[in-house]
Amino acid sequence: MNKKPIVAGNWKMNKHPKEGFSFVDEIQDLLLDINHVSVIFAPPFTGLFEMNVNPPFYSAAQNCHWENSGAFTGEISVSMIKDCGANYVIIGHSENRQSGETDKLINLKIKSAIKSNLKVIFCIGETLQQKRKKITKQVLNKQIRFGLNKIKIKNNIILAYEPVWSIGTGVIPKKNELFETINFIKKKINKCKVLYGGSVNPKNIIVLKSIDNIDGFLIGGASQDPNKFIDIIKKTYN
């Protein structure tokens, strides 16, 4: 585990703004003295505006559009996200890929975000079918190559490896498999932090954090419950 791990909570389409604000206040109050872990909250767009976070706590959007403005009904631009005070944006989540987001669009979104100095949490991962066909590495390679096409990586991008078969299922990869996959990703993209995401919970965090090359976690379900989220954060750095 990295010396200063990142624990990011993806709330997906959950928590109304007020609920989100009090959740964030509660977590920040209860973890007042943490400084060796970065915590990121990713609420729905409606909860980003006026979210009051102070380092080592940060906020993230769950998606963005690649254009700055225009006739794009229902979309939100990078500058609008930045205006809300967010520091990060999640791009390429499998739930968006499944509803039609292509590598090409992901690439445009990442370019737009980093051009405006919004840090990116770039999600990649194979489906169960692809895992069974033993083509995980090819899939990840393609997602990385197209997603990051013509992009200069500094510390502006964090990878999140999220096997689709692990998201919301309670099943996580075997320790050695996960180590090997993260290693594969890190060899492809030098000096990039890699988070793991998929069914992280207060129990399996013990095993997951013992995997040397993981730099943190992207958490869905368990990030929406204050007790579970705090438990995971504490176990991550203890």
Ligand code: PGA
């Ligand atoms: P999960 O979701 O922790 O509920 O599996 C992870 C994610 O979708 O980022």
